[in-house]
Amino acid sequence: MQESQTIFQLKKLGYLVDEKGKLRRKTVLERYYEQGVLELEGSPFSAKQRKKAGEILARDYYLGNYNHLQSIKLFESNIPTTGDSGIERSLYYKNRYLKAIKYVPYEFWPVLYTVCIEDKKIMYEKEKYDSELKNKNNIFHLKMLLVLGLERLLKYYLQKNKKSS
16 A cells, blocks of 8 residues: 555656556657647648657767767777677667767757757746746747757658668
């Protein structure tokens, strides 16, 4: 009884139970998806597709080992690898990540990086004389930059899939 109450409280706090029964925290991108922030009227893509594009970007970033300091130069190493593991795999995801971010315009990138890679909410640093309405308006525009950036990423990933098939 107590265990089910604890799980219920954790779900209320934003945790999910995955397929293996483990608890994990919802990402900011998942929370924005649930709140309807990723919706864009008149777009051929759905909010779910935009969320998936952001998740792919984060996966490429982390599997490319951008989050770790590299102690060796990957191009000059003589470490033997086999197939889809080790350095070859890391280089594949690094290359894919670099190509994806080149497809996103500069003005969309800081918001996209904050939400998808750093997993932080969009925040606007309110200045001394800003009104509450101006603050809400600025946050709305930052969220719109996120949606448009995800749209560009989605176009890149779809274009890449068409070339490979």
